[in-house]
Amino acid sequence: MELRLAEVFESICAVQADIDEPLCAYVYDLAALRRHAANLISTLPEGYELFYAIKANSDLPILQTLAPIMDGFEVSSGGELAWVREHFADVPVIFSGPGKLDQELGEAIDQNVDCLHVESFNELRRLAEIAIQTGKAVAILLRINMVVDNLAETSLMMGGKPTPFGISIQQLPECMRWLRAHPEIRLRGFHFHLLSHQLDAQAHLQLVASYLRQVRRWCDAYELEIDHINVGGGIGINYRQPHQQFDWSTFSAGLSALLKNSGLPGIRVRFELGRYITAACGYYVMQVIDIKRSYDKNFIVGRGGSHHFRTPYAQGHSHPFHVIPINAWQYPFPRPEISNEKANIVGQLCTPKDLLAFDAPVKSVRCGDLLVFPYAGAYAWHISHHDFLRHPHPQQWYLPIEEQPHVANQST
């Protein structure tokens, strides 16, 4: 997951030099994305598949870069399904997510999704009604929320305790009894996504091993013939210590033995990763508008804010950033600056929650310099409240795989 900072900074400076207002932008490095995704796929052992959870970033150039590489896309709404099918008629799609509407379930059947991940017993029964009406058998996984012994919790838990997600393990016997009487639903296996933000490769190997052990017990107990297990997403990005990222080599090397020793011959294991695939290809850029001191704290005010880049506030971290010095200063008075001090980086919103970095050591920042936040390619623009205060949207461009960058969307 190597960042190409030189290429990214060069393209940012080229755009900045061409405009006469402070820059605010998202830049995505498609070449880096392609290389990263191809590396993940090529290092996965036999028996494993990798889908991309498009909720992390569903921009078309991102999906176009990933479609030829990944085993398929995971969608979590009718909107995501329609978006994928509009542009990728043949890419394998799996459909997860809570609160699916009957209409969405029907569309999933019409659009030939490879597998539907069922979130509740009620959803299962509604799906069966729709399957009967359409006359098609529907392939599903049951998403199970179970307690895992010695589970190391992360900052974002979707299971292993009471949550709105999946079918709790206590309800499984009832679902299994019901499934025996309903051939319109074909159980292909089980789905788990107990957590996100996993940074520890060994802990994640142990989690996958627990899923496989549990599925083996269910296969024996219910005499099941399943073909795959989906072990979700959840591999994290270390925003706090960006030089210590998840150890993919250790993880992928450990996967092979897990499957061989699982007692589940012929079963495939699917991942549906989001953050870990696209976070590193994206950068959020703010040009510094103001620098001020409030009592004992420094504040650097950049163009933009959490309405574009909500990731730091949503995850409660101080986001790392780089500074690109810009030498132009057009005013007849001294340029505000700070050096060798700590500062908070804020945006243009009228709320103290518009905080992107806090107590961050700053070597030197002047008004007019550019702040570049890396790891902004996942759950960044797509989870932000874009129209709060009606500031313009940021510029957005993609460093293409071969040619020169081009600006896709000028701010107004």
Ligand SMILES: Cc1ncc(COP(=O)(O)O)c(C=O)c1O
């Ligand atoms: C069911 C499911 N699968 C996969 C993902 C992707 O998770 P991540 O981006 O942490 O890999 C999510 C994220 O919320 C999810 O809910």
